[in-house]
Amino acid sequence: MDEERTAAWWGRRAWELLSAVRARAPLVHCITNLVSMDVAANALLAAGASPAMVHCLREVPEFTPRCDAVCVNVGTLSEDWLPSMRAAASAGRPWVLDPVAVAASEFRMEACLSLLALRPAVVRGNASEILALASRSVAGATSTFKGADSSHDSGDALQDAKALAQSTGAVIAVSGAIDYVTDGEWVVGVSNGVAMMQKITATGCAVTALITAFLAVEPSDAMVAAACALAIFGLAGEIGMESAKGPASLRMHLIDALYCLDEETVTSRVKISLQP
Numbered sequence: 001m002d003e004e005r006t007a008a009w010w011g012r013r014a015w016e017l018l019s020a021v022r023a024r025a026p027l028v029h030c031i032t033n034l035v036s037m038d039v040a041a042n043a044l045l046a047a048g049a050s051p052a053m054v055h056c057l058r059e060v061p062e063f064t065p066r067c068d069a070v071c072v073n074v075g076t077l078s079e080d081w082l083p084s085m086r087a088a089a090s091a092g093r094p095w096v097l098d099p100v101a102v103a104a105s106e107f108r109m110e111a112c113l114s115l116l117a118l119r120p121a122v123v124r125g126n127a128s129e130i131l132a133l134a135s136r137s138v139a140g141a142t143s144t145f146k147g148a149d150s151s152h153d154s155g156d157a158l159q160d161a162k163a164l165a166q167s168t169g170a171v172i173a174v175s176g177a178i179d180y181v182t183d184g185e186w187v188v189g190v191s192n193g194v195a196m197m198q199k200i201t202a203t204g205c206a207v208t209a210l211i212t213a214f215l216a217v218e219p220s221d222a223m224v225a226a227a228c229a230l231a232i233f234g235l236a237g238e239i240g241m242e243s244a245k246g247p248a249s250l251r252m253h254l255i256d257a258l259y260c261l262d263e264e265t266v267t268s269r270v271k272i273s274l275q276p
């Protein structure tokens, strides 16, 4: 990183990328879990992207090459869907992996490891998921497992995230109170967001879909795309929380806030910084 990446630089980049998504409406092919389909599609639409939830293996060779980027999420994995995921990931489009509850079963772990080998540009998970994935693909890493929700803080997974980035070549994004994004060398921290976002199912899946839309307009810098998408989504959560009474109304207000974000709000409130 040669230029100086100040807070103001990140604010401008986040606004540029959101503006590019709004202007270009990238077509985002999502093979995502059944729980997340609605909120992920609505988050993509509110940000200006065009979501398409397409799962049938017979459609992938025709459809995926016409898309701008691909989001693969294993949350409700099935034997039928895995070949579609593998085919979409191999279609030559930039793509993002969300390894939901990767340690739930050996089938799911093997599926995620086989998808990792297909070179995602970004892997976005919570701390427990990144720790579990690293424990199987990086020597010396360890993990304990609970379920789709994280039982670790994002900082707990930072070293393993760096190692995973180095061993896979993917940018690794660990979500949490602070989201960490690393390419194995540099680490940036994103401190936008509110804790209540964890009480809405599939906010993580939705932000993974948003990262995919940002990657579609910034395919040559996955780290910037991921960090800016996480900041924009977190900022929408902060603004949504100003009107919300609980998780259900936060879900609605977050999507409205994402749709309404303007330049002044983004450039003054995005909180991204290079970590020491």
Ligand SMILES: Nc1ncnc2c1ncn2[C@@H]1O[C@H](COP(=O)(O)OP(=O)(O)OP(=O)(O)O)[C@@H](O)[C@H]1O
Pocket (backbone or CB within 6 Å): 100, 125, 126, 127, 148, 149, 150, 175, 176, 177, 178, 179, 192, 193, 194, 195, 196, 197, 198, 200, 201, 202, 203, 204, 205, 206, 207, 230, 233, 234
């Ligand atoms: N304590 C927190 N404070 C602020 N923001 C948070 C906090 N925890 C999570 N977030 C934000 O919530 C979003 C979802 O992250 P989370 O880590 O909960 O994903 P997840 O566990 O994969 O969720 P899911 O599996 O339900 O989709 C991210 O944008 C993240 O930044």
Ligand SMILES: Cc1ncsc1CCO
Pocket (backbone or CB within 6 Å): 033, 035, 036, 075, 076, 100, 148, 201, 202, 204, 205
């Ligand atoms: C709750 C749940 N179970 C499988 S996927 C999912 C959505 C959050 O990842």
Ligand SMILES: [Mg+2]
Pocket (backbone or CB within 6 Å): 100, 101, 125, 126, 148, 204, 205
């Ligand atoms: Mg998740």
